[in-house]
Amino acid sequence: MRKKTCLSMVKLVLYFFMMLTLSGCLGAREINDLEIVIGMGVDKGEGGQISLTAQIVNVSSSGGGPSSSGGGGEGKPFWNVSSKGDSIFEAVRQITHMTGNRLFISHNQAVIFGNDIAAEGLQKYLDFFLRAHEMRPTALILVAEDKASDVMDAKPETEKYPALNIAKLVETYGFTSHLYKVNMKDFASSLMSGTTAQIAPLLSIVKEEESEDIYVSGMVVFKDGKMVGKLNHDEARGLLWVLGKVESGVLDVSLPDGKGKAILEIMKAKGQVTPVMEDDKIAFQIKIKAETSLSEQTTTENLATNEMFEKIQEASAEIIHQEIMAAFDKSKEFNADIFGFGEMLHKKYSEQWKKIEKNWDEIYPTIQLNINAETKIIKTDLLKKPVSPKKEEK
Amino acid sequence: MSIEKGKISSQQLLFLIAGFVQGSALLIDFAVGITEHQTWMVIIAGLIITAPVVLSYVLLSKMFPGMNLIQINDMVYGPFLGKAVSLYYIFFFMMTLSFNVRDVGELYMTFLVEDMPFVFLLVVFAATCAYAATKGLEVLARISHLFVVSGLFVIISNFILLIDQMDFSNFLPLFELPFIRIFQGIHIMSVIPFGETVVFLMIMGCLNRTELAAKSTFFGLLIGAVSLLGVAVRNTAVLGKTQTIWTSTSFQSIRLINIGTVLTRMDFLVGIAQTVLVFLKCSIFFYVLSAALGQLFGLTSYLPLVLPIAGIEVIIAATVFQSPVDHAMITQNAGIIYSVPLIFIFPLLSIVIARIRGLPKPEGGKEA
Numbered sequence: 001m002r003k004k005t006c007l008s009m010v011k012l013v014l015y016f017f018m019m020l021t022l023s024g025c026l027g028a029r030e031i032n033d034l035e036i037v038i039g040m041g042v043d044k045g046e047g048g049q050i051s052l053t054a055q056i057v058n059v060s061s062s063g064g065g066p067s068s069s070g071g072g073g074e075g076k077p078f079w080n081v082s083s084k085g086d087s088i089f090e091a092v093r094q095i096t097h098m099t100g101n102r103l104f105i106s107h108n109q110a111v112i113f114g115n116d117i118a119a120e121g122l123q124k125y126l127d128f129f130l131r132a133h134e135m136r137p138t139a140l141i142l143v144a145e146d147k148a149s150d151v152m153d154a155k156p157e158t159e160k161y162p163a164l165n166i167a168k169l170v171e172t173y174g175f176t177s178h179l180y181k182v183n184m185k186d187f188a189s190s191l192m193s194g195t196t197a198q199i200a201p202l203l204s205i206v207k208e209e210e211s212e213d214i215y216v217s218g219m220v221v222f223k224d225g226k227m228v229g230k231l232n233h234d235e236a237r238g239l240l241w242v243l244g245k246v247e248s249g250v251l252d253v254s255l256p257d258g259k260g261k262a263i264l265e266i267m268k269a270k271g272q273v274t275p276v277m278e279d280d281k282i283a284f285q286i287k288i289k290a291e292t293s294l295s296e297q298t299t300t301e302n303l304a305t306n307e308m309f310e311k312i313q314e315a316s317a318e319i320i321h322q323e324i325m326a327a328f329d330k331s332k333e334f335n336a337d338i339f340g341f342g343e344m345l346h347k348k349y350s351e352q353w354k355k356i357e358k359n360w361d362e363i364y365p366t367i368q369l370n371i372n373a374e375t376k377i378i379k380t381d382l383l384k385k386p387v388s389p390k391k392e393e394k
Numbered sequence: 395m396s397i398e399k400g401k402i403s404s405q406q407l408l409f410l411i412a413g414f415v416q417g418s419a420l421l422i423d424f425a426v427g428i429t430e431h432q433t434w435m436v437i438i439a440g441l442i443i444t445a446p447v448v449l450s451y452v453l454l455s456k457m458f459p460g461m462n463l464i465q466i467n468d469m470v471y472g473p474f475l476g477k478a479v480s481l482y483y484i485f486f487f488m489m490t491l492s493f494n495v496r497d498v499g500e501l502y503m504t505f506l507v508e509d510m511p512f513v514f515l516l517v518v519f520a521a522t523c524a525y526a527a528t529k530g531l532e533v534l535a536r537i538s539h540l541f542v543v544s545g546l547f548v549i550i551s552n553f554i555l556l557i558d559q560m561d562f563s564n565f566l567p568l569f570e571l572p573f574i575r576i577f578q579g580i581h582i583m584s585v586i587p588f589g590e591t592v593v594f595l596m597i598m599g600c601l602n603r604t605e606l607a608a609k610s611t612f613f614g615l616l617i618g619a620v621s622l623l624g625v626a627v628r629n630t631a632v633l634g635k636t637q638t639i640w641t642s643t644s645f646q647s648i649r650l651i652n653i654g655t656v657l658t659r660m661d662f663l664v665g666i667a668q669t670v671l672v673f674l675k676c677s678i679f680f681y682v683l684s685a686a687l688g689q690l691f692g693l694t695s696y697l698p699l700v701l702p703i704a705g706i707e708v709i710i711a712a713t714v715f716q717s718p719v720d721h722a723m724i725t726q727n728a729g730i731i732y733s734v735p736l737i738f739i740f741p742l743l744s745i746v747i748a749r750i751r752g753l754p755k756p757e758g759g760k761e762a
Contacts, residue, residue, distance in 0.1 A: 137650055
């Protein structure tokens with residue numbers, strides 16, 4: 001009996017000891033010791049070094065508590081801190097000389113590369129962002145028209161943090177389908193394909209008297225990680241039609257009689273690509289189906305008739321056709337397979353692909369696209385006739 | 395006389411096997427680098443090749459009712475050669491267990507608790523498994539239901555959460571890789587997740603009824619294989635070409651979950667599920683290893699062996715490999731070679747020899 005009590009006493013002491021020693025504080029990082037990074041910019045510094053800019057949330061000023069009403073004034077909600085290094089990781093650690101804490105990059109939303117880095121090639125700068133265990137593969141990749149640090153400095157009016165604003169600009173690409181969001185994993189995936197060119201949204205700054213605004217001006221095209229050119233909005237959408245990534249957007253259709261325009265909203269779009277290989281000829285059957293709604297018209301004539309619908313649908317299909325061809329022409333100019341046509345051939349004709357893979361750069365400009373775009377107007381929203389003076393109505 | 399007195403039902407055997415195979419879910423990464431987008435077919439091929447072999451274990455076990463692997467070896471190969479074969483098995487159990495313990499440590503070090511001392515992780519994990527092993531086979535069998543169901547739940551829920559990011563054209567072209575790589579992949583699959591079920595030769599003797607043993611074993615393997623298939627298909631569909639570059643493909647695909655920017659960072663789900671399943675696998679290994687050693691030394695109970703074995707396992711796990719790269723290289727190349735005779739040859743050989751010698755003798759005595 002006594003032995004039992006003794007044993008349970010020993011156990012009790014042991015439990016107490018374990019409670020103190022095994023409570024899991026090892027490696028703990030308190031929230032006020034974290035430098036929460038929401039965006040990173042990579043530029044080329046002097047002497048070939050990397051200049052890294054990290055946007056850190058200023059926890060004390062962004063709290064929104066009494067301090068914001070107290071008129072503390074200066075407290076910017078974020079802090080852009082830069083450092084230099086021969087590698088990204090070195091630069092990241094160099095920042096601790098300024099922050100006193102290690103960067104916490106788990107909440108990083110976007111990595112922005114400067115123009116000079118993009119021109120040199122992203123491949124060697126990407127490794128750290130894919131390897132670092134705090135980094136998420138869902139972080140977005142973007143390219144700045146000039147310096148990444150400038151883009152991160154431009155403070156938006158409604159959003160507190162430039163980096164979050166930039167991420168939002170890209171995340172909501174679906175409204176226009178003029179750009180596409182590309183994350184770390186997507187970029188790595190197309191980089192590994194060998195023939196597919198990579199794309200990333202391009203950030204530009206519009207300067208107005210006092211304010212600076214950021215906008216996405218198109219897409220950058222990379223070949224083997226090196227920037228080779230840019231796509232404008234229409235060309236970018238041409239690419240998205242083929243990839244089947246168009247979500248919504250505006251089709252501006254000029255009426256055949258030249259009297260005004262019909263403006264369509266894309267409600268739903270589907271793209272299907274089938275590679276066809278006959279002898280040495282390579283063609284791609286591209287089938288686009290889009291459902292639209294009549295969102296606006298600039299003529300007094302009632303467009304909501306079957307005859308007009310047919311004409312508008314035809315004209316809008318032609319616009320899609322043109323956008324796709326514009327994107328294709330641009331890609332031929334860069335000789336960069338942005339559509340991933342090579343990969344499609346690889347998947348369907350794997351045997352033949354082995355023979356042509358090496359010469360894909362020469363073959364790519366010679367391939368043929370057979371585009372079959374169909375649009376359908378499915379609704380006219382709240383009006384069934386335009387507002388127009390009675391006398392003009394026919 | 396067998397060292398285990400406990401009895402399990404054939405349904406429990408089913409779940410034990412299923413959980414055991416599921417415990418290897420992250421180990422398919424050893425093959426992914428070799429078989430890329432064809433991993434799913436390698437898993438199926440591995441199952442097709444290994445299933446008859448595993449069913450032969452049931453046959454062997456039925457021929458020697460109530461006996462475990464060590465006793466069978468003694469009877470079939472005689473006391474000396476039998477002990478040598480048993481030692482070979484024990485070596486295999488010991489190494490495989492320590493590799494699995496190390497896997498858990500590496501997983502935690504890379505993804506979850508970076509700053510934790512490696513050995514500490516190993517000690518905690520090994521101690522937990524050892525504790526489970528001391529509770530005996532019946533307890534392990536009872537908890538296996540829960541673990542298998544939770545493992546399936548996590549695999550299915552991850553699959554659904556990632557469905558919007560899946561691109562099934564990643565599986566094309568269907569047949570692309572040279573046969574030698576597929577062969578190597580099949581070899582890895584047939585040894586690591588499926589072939590390791592040879593440990594159940596230590597357990598099958600404890601079945602209370604053997605009529606359904608073959609069916610249970612097969613369905614256990616099938617549930618395990620379907621789980622692995624779910625994981626492999628998800629990884630390939632989500633990650634595509636990049637699946638070969640990540641340290642852990644499963645973790646990487648889970649990190650991509652993003653449902654309305656709210657449901658993100660689900661890594662912990664895989665962390666928990668994986669820990670639970672590897673725990674079951676390692677506990678079974680611990681139990682089998684202790685029981686095998688106890689039987690070999692003629693002990694009446696294996697319990698005194700569990701703690702020393704746990705210590706040895708931690709030491710092996712901590713020291714045998716220099717890095718995860720070393721670990722992967724040795725497992726991919728050497729590990730799957732030395733285990734082949736144990737999985738594919740000895741059990742079949744035992745059946746043949748037992749048939750020829752007319753074993754076991756009706757009296758069941760310890761004849762040499």
